[in-house]
Amino acid sequence: MGLLKVGRPLTWEESKAHLQYVREHGVVQFMEVYNRVKDTANDDLFWGDEVEYAVLELTGEGQERSVVVSLEGSDIMQQLRQREGELHDPSRNGCTWHQEYGSWMLEGTPAKPYAGFVTDLLEVETNMRLRRARILAVLPDGKIAPTTTNFPLFGVSQFTSPSSEPHGPIARSTYVADTCINPHPRFGALTQNIRSRRGSTVDIRVPLFRDFATPEFAASSLADKPPPSAIAVPPRAQDTPTPLAPPPSSSAAASPSLDFSSHRGYMAGWPVDWPEVHMDAMAFGMGCCCLQVTFQSRDVMESRWLYDQLAGLTPILLALTAATPIAKGRLLDSDARWAIIAQSVDDRTDAERGIDAAAPPDPQMAGGGTRRIHKSRYDSISCYLSEDTPDTLNDIPCEVDEELLEVLLARGMDSALARHVAHIFVRDPLVIFEGNVEEVLDATATDHWENLQSTNWNTMRWKPPPPSDPAKPCSPHIGWRTEFRSMEVQLSDFENAAWTVFIVLVTRVLLVFDLDLRIPLSFVDANMHRAHKRNAIAEQKFFFRNCFSPIGSSHCQSEVEEMTMEEIMKGKGDYFPGLVPMIYAYLEHINCDALSYQRIDMYLTLIVERALGKTMTNAAWMRDFVRRHPDYKQDSVVGPTIAHDLMKACNDIGTAALQPKELFGSLAGRLDEVSAGQAYGSPLASEKVSADCRGELIRRIVTRAEGVGGRRRSNSSHIAAQERKSQYLHEMNGAAAAGLRDF
Numbered sequence: 001m002g003l004l005k006v007g008r009p010l011t012w013e014e015s016k017a018h019l020q021y022v023r024e025h026g027v028v029q030f031m032e033v034y035n036r037v038k039d040t041a042n043d044d045l046f047w048g049d050e051v052e053y054a055v056l057e058l059t060g061e062g063q064e065r066s067v068v069v070s071l072e073g074s075d076i077m078q079q080l081r082q083r084e085g086e087l088h089d090p091s092r093n094g095c096t097w098h099q100e101y102g103s104w105m106l107e108g109t110p111a112k113p114y115a116g117f118v119t120d121l122l123e124v125e126t127n128m129r130l131r132r133a134r135i136l137a138v139l140p141d142g143k144i145a146p147t148t149t150n151f152p153l154f155g156v157s158q159f160t161s162p163s164s165e166p167h168g169p170i171a172r173s174t175y176v177a178d179t180c181i182n183p184h185p186r187f188g189a190l191t192q193n194i195r196s197r198r199g200s201t202v203d204i205r206v207p208l209f210r211d212f213a214t215p216e217f218a219a220s221s222l223a224d225k226p227p228p229s230a231i232a233v234p235p236r237a238q239d240t241p242t243p244l245a246p247p248p249s250s251s252a253a254a255s256p257s258l259d260f261s262s263h264r265g266y267m268a269g270w271p272v273d274w275p276e277v278h279m280d281a282m283a284f285g286m287g288c289c290c291l292q293v294t295f296q297s298r299d300v301m302e303s304r305w306l307y308d309q310l311a312g313l314t315p316i317l318l319a320l321t322a323a324t325p326i327a328k329g330r331l332l333d334s335d336a337r338w339a340i341i342a343q344s345v346d347d348r349t350d351a352e353r354g355i356d357a358a359a360p361p362d363p364q365m366a367g368g369g370t371r372r373i374h375k376s377r378y379d380s381i382s383c384y385l386s387e388d389t390p391d392t393l394n395d396i397p398c399e400v401d402e403e404l405l406e407v408l409l410a411r412g413m414d415s416a417l418a419r420h421v422a423h424i425f426v427r428d429p430l431v432i433f434e435g436n437v438e439e440v441l442d443a444t445a446t447d448h449w450e451n452l453q454s455t456n457w458n459t460m461r462w463k464p465p466p467p468s469d470p471a472k473p474c475s476p477h478i479g480w481r482t483e484f485r486s487m488e489v490q491l492s493d494f495e496n497a498a499w500t501v502f503i504v505l506v507t508r509v510l511l512v513f514d515l516d517l518r519i520p521l522s523f524v525d526a527n528m529h530r531a532h533k534r535n536a537i538a539e540q541k542f543f544f545r546n547c548f549s550p551i552g553s554s555h556c557q558s559e560v561e562e563m564t565m566e567e568i569m570k571g572k573g574d575y576f577p578g579l580v581p582m583i584y585a586y587l588e589h590i591n592c593d594a595l596s597y598q599r600i601d602m603y604l605t606l607i608v609e610r611a612l613g614k615t616m617t618n619a620a621w622m623r624d625f626v627r628r629h630p631d632y633k634q635d636s637v638v639g640p641t642i643a644h645d646l647m648k649a650c651n652d653i654g655t656a657a658l659q660p661k662e663l664f665g666s667l668a669g670r671l672d673e674v675s676a677g678q679a680y681g682s683p684l685a686s687e688k689v690s691a692d693c694r695g696e697l698i699r700r701i702v703t704r705a706e707g708v709g710g711r712r713r714s715n716s717s718h719i720a721a722q723e724r725k726s727q728y729l730h731e732m733n734g735a736a737a738a739g740l741r742d743f
């Protein structure tokens with residue numbers, strides 16, 4: 001989560017005098033970096049994931065049971081960092097722990113990025129499991145840390161431990177206390193300055209789910225429309241193949257006519273009088289956990305090209321990983337988090353959001369604070385980055401700072417790159433630290449560039465190499481990287497690994513087979529809207545390119561077509577092979593070894609079953625869990641007992657103690673459990689133990705063997721191995737019994 005400087009952050013009023021300086025020098029610092037490293041070539045593939053966790057506490061019993069967020073993310077993180085340093089050789093199987101916005105959250109990454117071998121693809125799940133095991137190892141009793149996108153009771157009465165009161169001076173929220181914000185000064189300043197720049201508390205609105213007895217709908221014009229079916233059962237995909245016919249030219253999709261000027265943002269997809277869930281603090285959005293993947297490119301051009309290629313996949317994977325059906329104690333009519341975060345950090349003034357054209361400009365702010373800006377700082381990308389991407393694909397508003405654009409062009413930046421940077425700089429810097437303005441040297445530091453770069457949270461992020469640190473001469477070289485940022489964190493490590501591996505393989509497929517996924521950005525944004533819709537995989541189609549050949553090649557008539565998720569993943573007719581078959585072709589091409597293939601095949605099976613609607617998204621599964629709960633009253637209210645049971649189930653899915661068939665389909669029961677005992681590995685002990693201890697160990701195993709008796713079988717390989725050991729001793733009972741005496 002960006003740079004964590006120490007020092008005193010300036011208030012918004014204090015910052016104003018420095019905004020222009022930071023913006024101008026941010027661009028200069030970017031150009032310094034760019035010119036220094038633009039010719040870096042032939043870097044290897046390195047890549048890594050980021051997973052965010054929420055620390056929760058299960059409270060009460062019986063009908064008094066509930067769950068709260070435990071505001072101790074920083075303490076847990078400190079313990080994890082300490083143990084990492086003390087107990088572990090960080091060059092092998094290490095994890096790195098990062099601060100997150102919420103004081104109940106933390107982020108885990110591999111200590112070292114993975115490299116470009118097939119076996120590295122298997123490392124990712126191993127490392128994710130290790131991270132979960134290590135968190136389990138430090139969590140106090142009664143605490144859990146599931147990988148749920150958001151906390152269902154966030155903002156509902158007393159939802160924190162220790163208890164807290166809203167209406168603090170930082171967020172000024174009616175629902176959320178300031179203690180929910182990470183105590184590092186950067187996070188409070190970010191919250192306060194977003195609110196101050198905007199001129200009001202953030203205003204988050206998400207559509208409410210309409211169930212049979214949802215009271216808000218009784219009074220609305222929607223009252224007489226039929227409610228959704230009692231329990232949403234995922235539709236079963238037809239197994240009939242799609243007819244083999246070339247696409248008629250009429251199938252070319254018309255450019256979607258979305259009202260991008262609407263200040264209703266993602267709510268624009270719902271009727272104006274549709275009841276909403278209201279939230280008013282940055283923590284509702286930045287408190288959402290996600291799954292991000294960063295990969296290093298060979299050189300700057302490849303990183304820009306991959307940025308463009310993957311932009312179109314961001315809504316597709318948002319829909320497939322959708323995991324946010326609840327907020328502020330209510331079921332939502334949407335399934336994904338993105339719109340919540342976009343609104344939660346929306347620092348645009350009324351004039352910039354297009355609702356007060358007459359507001360007087362403030363000359364210290366970017367664009368006087370009155371330039372119309374169509375998207376939040378946290379949103380989908382607004383322009384492509386590659387020089388060879390046809391400009392016709394940049395068909396949505398993309399505001400730029402005209403003066404900085406001129407500077408960039410005058411210094412030799414190509415127009416696509418200059419536009420990308422000048423678009424980032426239509427925003428103001430949000431957190432400036434005292435003594436860190438003119439003191440920052442443009443030739444060696446990048447603080448001002450990073451200030452804007454790290455607070456433009458788009459679906460893709462292009463990451464230029466950081467400056468080398470003279471204090472760390474042995475630090476590894478870091479090249480041009482691209483980050484894929486739209487995915488929602490999944491409940492299990494298996495799913496998180498599957499999506500991570502999928503994205504990494506898609507980058508190789510694109511490069512090796514020279515494919516092209518770029519479509520006009522208006523279609524990408526239309527997909528983004530659709531990805532938020534409830535049950536989007538089954539009920540929405542998505543705009544996708546129906547020809548994989550590079551734009552402009554003579555191999556096919558490139559057209560954008562609406563496709564089902566099944567078609568995007570598995571192919572359509574004889575003209576569109578689909579992403580998953582291309583990945584299998586790539587695995588064939590690289591002669592993937594059998595062991596790796598087996599696991600990758602499991603990941604692809606998960607993905608295909610989800611795309612086909614044979615299994616549920618995390619969001620659909622959670623919604624279903626709530627609606628089937630005995631305490632649910634069909635009123636879209638997720639009460640404390642339901643939230644308790646849901647979070648416990650989500651945690652059990654995280655440890656693989658629970659593997660619902662609705663989520664894992666044919667893979668249910670095949671995933672290994674994660675436990676605290678796996679956190680740091682078991683040393684092969686060499687110290688002698690007493691005869692009593694030895695006897696006790698053998699007694700335990702024999703007792704277990706008698707319980708097992710060779711009959712029970714488990715799907716977990718760990719338990720199966722335990723059982724094999726016990727069975728063995730059971731069969732050799734005589735010798736084992738002898739061991740009880742003298743061995």
Ligand code: ADP
Nearest residue numbers: 001046047048049109112113294295296478479
């Ligand atoms: P962010 O700024 O997105 O929060 P992080 O520092 O949390 O970035 O790291 C993102 C991921 O990038 C991690 O998984 C890390 O292992 C990975 N990573 C680190 N160095 C490289 C590199 N040179 N190339 C690709 N990925 C890298």
Ligand code: MG
Nearest residue numbers: 001050052107
């Ligand atoms: Mg993070």
Ligand code: MG
Nearest residue numbers: 001050098107
């Ligand atoms: Mg990070």
Ligand code: MG
Nearest residue numbers: 001050292483
């Ligand atoms: Mg990241």
